[in-house]
Amino acid sequence: MEGGWPLLGPLQWVRYVKKQVKVKVGRNEEVRGWLFTVDPVSASMVLVDFMESEGTLVQVVMGHAVEEVQVLKEPDRKIADRLQSMFLPPRTSILDP
Amino acid sequence: SLSTSAASESDADELQKEQQARSVLRENFLRCLLSAASKNVQFNMYEKVKMEAKFGACDIDVLNFQVSDLHTPIGVQKEALIRSQDVISFTFEI
Amino acid sequence: VSRRSTAAPPCERPGERRVAEMKKLYGKDAAKILAMEAAMQLTFDRNCDLKQPKYWPVIPLKL
Incomplete structure (x- = not known):
């Protein structure tokens, strides 16, 4: 994808969700992470990075700053599960089937 | 006619898919912001x-x-x- | 007896248009999203009332 990220729309954005992506932002900057979601209002991307020892790094990239999105990797089962349960209130993540 | 009703049915289907995708994306985004x-x-x-x-x-x-x-x-x-x-x-x- | 001078339909209440728009965007989940948004906006408005934050920077970095 090159240019026009905010114009893609929900059905296109979901195709990138849960994949590891490389995003070109602003001028010559680049961020990487697993795409958790895309805000349909602002086209902002939420990328997460599961760090070795401690917590999880969350990066929100504003939709207007996105220059290019490239898919790097598909998630394995473990990553997909972690992404699925992110930000859920504790009781929901335990009780949901 | 048959073809137009089939077309409008698949349009409705497509719209519903888009609404569903938009809802999931938005809900997850709002949850993320709340967690910040x-x-x-x-x-x-x-x-x-x-x-x-x-x-x-x-x-x-x-x-x-x-x-x-x-x-x-x-x-x-x-x-x-x-x-x-x-x-x-x-x-x-x- | 009041007389309506505007062209607005007589029975449209405030917020109804927004509900209709949300319904179009989010379908059957509209009520849930609307409720989440309302809660978030309320927090934002309340914090702004309470803390009176000022813009930084005063002039936008990017015009």
Whole structure:
């Protein structure tokens, strides 16, 4: 994808969700992470990075700053599960089937 | 006719799929923003400005971020609003 | 007896248009999203009332 990220729309954005992506932002900057979601209002991307020892790094990239999105990797089962349960209130993540 | 009703059926199907996708994406985004409340957030702004602040809230159109203890390049501002158009990205840990 | 001078339909209440728009965007989940947004906006508005934050920078970095 090159240019026009905010114009893609929900059905296109979901195709990138849960994949590891490389995003070109602003001028010559680049961020990487697993795409958790895309805000349909602002086209902002939420990328997460599961760090070795401690917590999880969350990066929100504003939709207007996105220059290019490239898919790097598909998630394995473990990553997909972690992404699925992110930000859920504790009781929901335990009780949901 | 048969063909037009089939077409309108698949249009309705497509619309429903899009609504469903939009709902999931939006709900997850709102949850993410809610989880940022009271956390230390690093803002990566245009013009190479980097700042740290305690995240408060955001309006639903994602135009403004309300933060506290904003460490600007020229000192600390106790209570501040940041325009999302000035922001490239922001980062926090959970 | 009041007389309506505007062209607005007589029975449209405030917020109804927004509900209709949300319904179009989010379908059957509209009520849930609307409720989440309302809660978030309320927090934002309340914090702004309470803390009176000022814009930083005063002039937008990116015009």
